[in-house]
Amino acid sequence: MVSMKNPYIPTKAIITHIRNETPDTKTFRIRILDQNEFSFTPGQFIQLSVFGFGEAPFSIAGSTNEKELEITVRRIGTVTGALFRKNVGDIVGVRGPFGKGWPIGLMLRRNILIIAGGLGLAPLRSLVHYIILNREEFGKVYLLYGARTPADLLYKDEFNTWSRYIDLHLTVDKGDNYWKGRVGLVTILLDDVSVDTEDTIALQCGPPIMMHFVSKKLKSLGFPDENIYLSLERLMKCGMGFCGRCTVSGRYVCIEGPVFCYADIKSFIEAIPEAGVEHA
Amino acid sequence: MIKKALRRIYKDKLRLLMGRLSEEYNIFSPKLVEGRIIFDRIDDVSEIINEYHTRPVLPVKKLFLPQRETLFEYEIVDNDVIISDKLDLVAREKRCIFGVRACDIASLQILRRFFSRGPGDPYVIGRLSNSMIIGIMCNSVFPSCFCHFTDSGPLPKDGFDLFLVDVDDYFIAIIGSERGNQIASKNEDIFLDANKDDALAIDNKVKEIVSLMKSPPVVDQMVLYDAFVRSFNLDFWEDYAKKCLSCGKCNFNCPTCYCFDIFDEVDLDLRKGRRVRVWDSCHFLSFTRVASGEIFRRNRSSRLKQRVYHKFVYSVNDIGLISCVGCGRCFEVCPASIDLRDIITKVLCG
Numbered sequence: 001m002v003s004m005k006n007p008y009i010p011t012k013a014i015i016t017h018i019r020n021e022t023p024d025t026k027t028f029r030i031r032i033l034d035q036n037e038f039s040f041t042p043g044q045f046i047q048l049s050v051f052g053f054g055e056a057p058f059s060i061a062g063s064t065n066e067k068e069l070e071i072t073v074r075r076i077g078t079v080t081g082a083l084f085r086k087n088v089g090d091i092v093g094v095r096g097p098f099g100k101g102w103p104i105g106l107m108l109r110r111n112i113l114i115i116a117g118g119l120g121l122a123p124l125r126s127l128v129h130y131i132i133l134n135r136e137e138f139g140k141v142y143l144l145y146g147a148r149t150p151a152d153l154l155y156k157d158e159f160n161t162w163s164r165y166i167d168l169h170l171t172v173d174k175g176d177n178y179w180k181g182r183v184g185l186v187t188i189l190l191d192d193v194s195v196d197t198e199d200t201i202a203l204q205c206g207p208p209i210m211m212h213f214v215s216k217k218l219k220s221l222g223f224p225d226e227n228i229y230l231s232l233e234r235l236m237k238c239g240m241g242f243c244g245r246c247t248v249s250g251r252y253v254c255i256e257g258p259v260f261c262y263a264d265i266k267s268f269i270e271a272i273p274e275a276g277v278e279h280a
Numbered sequence: 281m282i283k284k285a286l287r288r289i290y291k292d293k294l295r296l297l298m299g300r301l302s303e304e305y306n307i308f309s310p311k312l313v314e315g316r317i318i319f320d321r322i323d324d325v326s327e328i329i330n331e332y333h334t335r336p337v338l339p340v341k342k343l344f345l346p347q348r349e350t351l352f353e354y355e356i357v358d359n360d361v362i363i364s365d366k367l368d369l370v371a372r373e374k375r376c377i378f379g380v381r382a383c384d385i386a387s388l389q390i391l392r393r394f395f396s397r398g399p400g401d402p403y404v405i406g407r408l409s410n411s412m413i414i415g416i417m418c419n420s421v422f423p424s425c426f427c428h429f430t431d432s433g434p435l436p437k438d439g440f441d442l443f444l445v446d447v448d449d450y451f452i453a454i455i456g457s458e459r460g461n462q463i464a465s466k467n468e469d470i471f472l473d474a475n476k477d478d479a480l481a482i483d484n485k486v487k488e489i490v491s492l493m494k495s496p497p498v499v500d501q502m503v504l505y506d507a508f509v510r511s512f513n514l515d516f517w518e519d520y521a522k523k524c525l526s527c528g529k530c531n532f533n534c535p536t537c538y539c540f541d542i543f544d545e546v547d548l549d550l551r552k553g554r555r556v557r558v559w560d561s562c563h564f565l566s567f568t569r570v571a572s573g574e575i576f577r578r579n580r581s582s583r584l585k586q587r588v589y590h591k592f593v594y595s596v597n598d599i600g601l602i603s604c605v606g607c608g609r610c611f612e613v614c615p616a617s618i619d620l621r622d623i624i625t626k627v628l629c630g
Contacts, residue, residue: 006367007399008351008542008555012360051354051361052553054544056571076571091361208574235570237542237557240398244539245560245567247586248576250594255398 007240010049010093011035015086016068021154024075025119026084027061031068032094038069042126043101043231043259046071047239049093053082057236059123059205059258060097064130069094072122072154098239099258102127103229107201111139113193115214117146117186117206121154123231123258124205132165140200141166142193146186146210148172150179169193186210187217197222203259205231215262228262232271282435282482285455286474289444293470294451298325298378300467305376305412308343310336319343319377330379330416330444339535339609340384343377344391344407345559347532351403351542353554370406380415380440382433383425383607387535388413389439393599394538412459415443416451417485421492424608426621429495432605435486445482452478496625501602504628508592511627512585520623521581523616528561530587530610536595536603537587539567562586588623 017029030048032038040060048071049055056079062070075084086092101123112131116124124143131138143162147153149172162168169189171182182188186206202223204214211230218228234246236254246253249268253260265271289297298307302325309328310317317336322328338347355362380388392408395401418425418434427433436443441460444451452474455461464471499507531537541560546553560567563583568576577583595603604620611619 005399006352006365006402008402009363009365012363049555051356052544052546052550055542055555074571080571089359091359093361093363207572233570233572233574234568234576237540240401242395242397242401242538242540243542243557243560244562245541247590247594250590250597 007095008238010047010055010095013092013094015088015090015092018086018088021072022152025072025152025154026075027070027072028083028086029062029068029070030092030094037067038097040064040069040097040126041101041104042130043123044097044099045123045236045239045254045258046094046096046098047236048079048083049095050079050082050086051091051093054079055093055095055237056080057098057234057239057254059126059231061122061125062129063126063133065133072119072125074119096239098236099254100256102203102231102259103201103261104130108137109139111196111200112141113195113200113202114141114143115145115186115190115202115204115206116143117204117210118148118152119154120204120206120210120231121145122205124203125155125158127203128162128166132162135165140195142169142195143167144169144171144186144189144193146171146173146189146206149174150176167193185213187213190214190217190221195221197224197227200227202228203231204229208233215266225263225266226261229259230262230265231258232260232265233258281479282454285461286478286482287453287455287464287471288474288478289451289453289470289472291449291451294330295325295328297467297470298328298376301376301412301463305374307376307378309378319379328378331419331446333420335422335609335612338533339387339607340377340380341387341391341535341538343375344388344411345404345538345540348556348558349403350554350556353552355552357551367402367406370403371410374410374412375407376412376414378414378416380413381418382415382436383427383605384535385413385415385436385439385443386427386430386432386605387607390536390595390599390601390603390605391538392439393601394595394603397599412463413440413442413456415440415456417443417445418489419446421489422608422612423494424612424619425493425606426495426608427606428490428493429498429621429624430602430604430606431498431501434489435482445485447478447481447485452482454482494621495606496621496628499628501596504602504624505593505596507627507630508589510630512589514626516626517581517585520618521579521584523618524563524580524584525616526563526565526580526583527615528563529613529615531561531563532559533609533613535605535607535609536591537561562590584618588620 013032058071061072236246237243241252241255311327395404440456443454591604
């Protein structure tokens, strides 16, 4: 009677490459079988299945011009633990892409200030690659990136390339004997750059506490709420606005987000704990 | 006065009708199992119970969004995975759900609206499309009933094929759909013409049932919405949160709570398994926990408010309807006796 494509069924995909990023983080390159390309907007996410262990959402970390997709994963739970035991050639499942990505249309010809904390760089790496590929479309681009230690910095081997196109600034919470860069929270890097707050779009992704302080600092620098965007992390189970797990004051992060404009969600207490004014 | 077409069915003909329908449909009805009323598949029309004095254990929601269901099965063969979709089972079954009360009919309308969004949930929507609904009006009320307040009953506006109103030795059958109309025309020996007074009899019955309910005074739903929006930071939420046990019983007994979890279940041979979805509860800490360990609704009051605001505010934003049908099951089962009607009254008083 009903003939609907079943959106809960993942498409089979094969792991084609695995790269170690940090002691507990790897980047997996995945080719979707029977599909010649994978198109997405930077900032969107997929649901990845490891059969027998379940499904979990991951930001897409790869480039928009590649046929395969990449995700950067920290080993932290059941699905990620099982994924870490997988090898090149193994089969996984993919659903998606889901959600709304970074507001690229609004960013064209503007200056871009990207602020990332820890694994929050993953969905922003897609964007950095996009910006580099279309460099003339954007004004000045800054990337401020903070990690716990130098060993926790992701995508280190790409930093030299990135630096040729964008202004890259790094910091770590705790340095080591070889670290000569900045030490401290990512907010200190905002003191190192002078951005035109009127004509710059700020994009952030990181732990909620980071986004709380970064938002506060951006506000104090004079950024209008409308020019601040952030990506929220939630454990979406379906990705289609049904399971209810990702809602923030009734908004489905999986559909309306994960990228939100600060102006739209600043009043939602659940969006960024400690930042919101309680409001229905 | 009701505008829909009406017929009369004498009570001694009900089993005959259900017997004929059972040739084409799998019949689901309230039935007695170990002293309790449950909605379930029946094998014989003699099992049908159209009058009961204790609430069925779970709302009719469970027939459309089961407490647990397999979305697909998989088998790992060498280095490949064979996935077998379980959706075709849903699509093939023709069901007739008998004895659905107005509150449950209203809940199915809410689920239909919600699960039709985006790509649509083919399991829930498939079952809703394949199910004929024969409702029946309540002859009495439970102490927690307040469907009049939520405008969901005792007479449903839509969402049914046939709806029976008990009058003396016959039912007045309200024809609610083309499918219902066809059933009536195919069974003219059972569906007799209605009397001109039957519409009035329905009206009187509605008035009688409404008078028995302990509803808060009826207000416009936008007034209710605005009152909730204004009340988010009021102190009384903490008082309720102190009593709430976060047990999730209100979620599981609610005819409109639909949130779910999805996980994989593996057979002992480790090769075969299935992806399963089960009901989940926004009262559980695990509900908003993410990989990093962050929990976005750590305070009990934030979880209690999530459920209540979903019903009266977020649902209106999302699907244009409140998602409370006034059945009162949430406080009927609440071990802490948190009465939603008290919350509504407090909110309306500001």
